[in-house]
Amino acid sequence: MQKLSKREMKLFGSKTPREYIDNSLKVSLKPAEKAKITRLWLQKTRFTIEDIQHARNIHPYWKKKKMEGSYERNESRKISHDYTQFGTVEWNEDSIKEFIDLNQKDKSGRYIHKDHELAKHFHSTIPGIQHYRRKYNMAVKLLQKEKKSITTKRISDLITQSEQILRRMLKKHKK
Structure with a gap:
């Protein structure tokens, strides 16, 4: 495995999926770098992508993001x-x-x-x-x-x- 930068190590060092989601929001990495670290982290920890998705779905930041525009989406869906x-x-x-x-x-x-x-x-x-x-x-x-x-x-x-x-x-x- 190649040497990871300090930012990559912060993400890679996460202990739980929740911590992983928190750290992924804090570190500024390109999507490709995050994808690489995610793959390595999943191999290391034996967590699954579903665990990460669950942690993401219940995270306050992502909940808020998901809800943005939901009223408008629902209204347009009802009309259409x-x-x-x-x-x-x-x-x-x-x-x-x-x-x-x-x-x-x-x-x-x-x-x-x-x-x-x-x-x-x-x-x-x-x-x-x-x-x-x-x-x-x-x-x-x-x-x-x-x-x-x-x-x-x-x-x-x-x-x-x-x-x-x-x-x-x-x-x-x-x-």
């Missing part, structure tokens, strides 16, 4: 994915069952269909789809707490309730 001008969905038994069928997750726990895809399909908005996803998730939790099998019919019956009623029902089961 507002499909109500093509007609509005009638949330009846059939459309709710179709929503339940399309509201599935993959093995890693991510939704197969993104919010905007469902909004387009149902001529709805992203907040409208998120509302139904929250109700769906509460219905599933409720059925699990009641130790009942999770069927489309049972979820459909619960989804027709308001979000507030579902929250109250969940609270009762927590006691």
Whole structure:
């Protein structure tokens, strides 16, 4: 291994991913130099890139950076994915069952269909789809707490309730 500069050693000498993120913000190195040190540091410490990413995600500086412009991004996303001008969905038994069928997750726990895809399909908005996803998730939790099998019919019956009623029902089961 080649000799490292004092700045590179400060970064390389980090003990934890959190300390590594702190030091990477303090030292002024070019991105290529940081990448090289990161690779060496990961080999030395046996931490993973996921550990560094986690430390970065919870670091106050990066949290603040991520949040900059988030309101504007969300607003433009809502506007660009507002499909109500093509007609509005009638949330009846059939459309709710179709929503339940399309509201599935993959093995890693991510939704197969993104919010905007469902909004387009149902001529709805992203907040409208998120509302139904929250109700769906509460219905599933409720059925699990009641130790009942999770069927489309049972979820459909619960989804027709308001979000507030579902929250109250969940609270009762927590006691």
